[in-house]
Amino acid sequence: MDYGKYKYEKSKKKHGQAHAHHGKTKEIRLRPKTGEHDIGFKVKQAKGFLQHKDKVQVSVIFRGREMAHVEEGRRVMENVVQELLEFGKLESTPQQLGKRMICTLAPK
Numbered sequence: 122m123d124y125g126k127y128k129y130e131k132s133k134k135k136h137g138q139a140h141a142h143h144g145k146t147k148e149i150r151l152r153p154k155t156g157e158h159d160i161g162f163k164v165k166q167a168k169g170f171l172q173h174k175d176k177v178q179v180s181v182i183f184r185g186r187e188m189a190h191v192e193e194g195r196r197v198m199e200n201v202v203q204e205l206l207e208f209g210k211l212e213s214t215p216q217q218l219g220k221r222m223i224c225t226l227a228p229k
Contacts, residue, residue, distance in 0.1 A: 151182070177205065
């Protein structure tokens with residue numbers, strides 16, 4: 122009998138599931154001027170992350186003069202969060218950190 126194989130099987134049984142999926146944090150990055158189709162694609166990716174029990178951090182990044190139009194970025198953030206709320210719950214509300222607006226969603 123292969124002793125290495127025996128030890129491996131024994132360790133698998135001891136831990137229950139072989140490799141349980143531990144939630145990682147995935148990020149989707151957007152800009153205030155990101156197009157509707159591109160936002161839809163990112164939302165679809167984020168839904169997949171949430172269904173796989175990963176946390177999702179939504180970031181809206183402002184560059185240059187976009188800082189003068191923070192409300193545009195907030196609107197993008199609100200739309201994305203609304204679409205994702207059926208797959209996850211809000212962990213931290215959208216907040217402005219310098220040139221970034223960040224919000225975190227956890228899987229349900």
